[in-house]
Amino acid sequence: MFIDVQSRLIGAAVALLIIIGGLLGIYLWGRSEGVKADxxxxxxxxxxxxxxxxxxxADVGRLRGDIDKQNEAIEGLKSDADERTRRANEAIREAQRQAAGYRAKIDRIAKYQGGPDRCEAARELIVSTLSEDRK
Structure with missing residues (x-):
């Protein structure tokens, strides 16, 4: 009787393993078919x-190329602007230097005290101004 129960249990376990194996096989087959269908x-x-x-x-590559071209153009514009600024600053300094010279002449003319003869005083002022301009 004990052997009979033991044989039945072993048979049931084997049957259960076969069923589980079959179900696992069906599951794996279904899964692979699902993956194939997907x-x-x-x-x-x-x-x-x-x-x-x-x-x-490809669009990103073209855009990068366009951006590089634009950056080069911006650098060129910046260089041009820097050069124009440098020249403008030079012109301003030259104009300021000339203005200072003209102010000095005006101050000298304004302070000039000529002799009693106004015409002679004007001539002396003109001659001295012209001689300074030639220097």
Whole structure:
């Protein structure tokens, strides 16, 4: 009787293992078929996405090239602006120097005290001013 129960338990365990193995096999087969079906269904979408990615990568490359060109143009404009600023500052300094010279002449003329003859005093002032201009 003990052997009979033990044999039955072993038989049941073997049957259970066979059933579990069969169910596992069916599950794995179904899963692989599902993966295959998913792959068939998603293959066109993935292909389209790959094409879109390649197009986007090409666009990014073109944009980087355009940005590089714009940066070069900006650097050129900056260099031109720096040169114009330098020349303008030189012109301002020269104008200030000339203005200082003219102020000095005006001050000298304003302070000039000529003799009693106004015409002679004017002539002396003109001669001295012209001689300074020639220096």
């Amino acid at each position: 792959a068939k269904r998603t293959a066109p979408i993935i292909g389209d996405l790959r094409d879109d990615l390649k197009a986007c990568e």
